[in-house]
Amino acid sequence: MGGLWFEELTEGLEIDAGWRRTLTEADNVLFCGMTMNVARLHLDAEFMKDSEFGQPLMNSLLTLGLMIGMSVHNTTNGTAIANLGMTDVRFPVPVFAGDTLGVRSTVVSARPSRSRADAGIVTLRHEAYNQRGEVVASCERAALMRRRPAEGAA
Numbered sequence: 001m002g003g004l005w006f007e008e009l010t011e012g013l014e015i016d017a018g019w020r021r022t023l024t025e026a027d028n029v030l031f032c033g034m035t036m037n038v039a040r041l042h043l044d045a046e047f048m049k050d051s052e053f054g055q056p057l058m059n060s061l062l063t064l065g066l067m068i069g070m071s072v073h074n075t076t077n078g079t080a081i082a083n084l085g086m087t088d089v090r091f092p093v094p095v096f097a098g099d100t101l102g103v104r105s106t107v108v109s110a111r112p113s114r115s116r117a118d119a120g121i122v123t124l125r126h127e128a129y130n131q132r133g134e135v136v137a138s139c140e141r142a143a144l145m146r147r148r149p150a151e152g153a154a
Contacts, residue, residue, distance in 0.1 A: 003079035006120035
């Protein structure tokens with residue numbers, strides 16, 4: 001399923017990503033390497049063994065990116081013009097290698113663009129939850145969305 005047009009993204013609409021993803025240690029190591037984050041809390045199992053978590057934490061920016069990325073296929077794929085920003089990013093529960101995440105998105109607000117007749121601005125609340133149903137990450141994302149083309153428009 002492709003993304004939804006601005007007109008379809010009505011306030012209160014809830015959209016489940018419809019699929020889940022299990023995170024691996026390799027995902028975490030690769031992401032930390034690509035972003036040059038060498039924090040021991042993500043990469044050093046021996047160091048983290050005696051921490052309150054007992055094991056390395058998944059990089060929170062990987063969790064954020066995965067949460068938004070998993071939502072794209074049935075919210076904004078092909079209909080988004082641009083992301084405008086993300087706010088209220090939260091990570092209330094730690095994520096570890098082996099956790100399986102799902103994503104739920106809710107339309108918080110939608111309004112026509114004041115400067116572009118062909119677009120509107122939509123704010124989505126994304127929530128990622130683990131295999132136990134615990135919310136592990138959330139954020140609000142504003143996106144500039146395409147309006148549905150008029151019938152017969154090229």
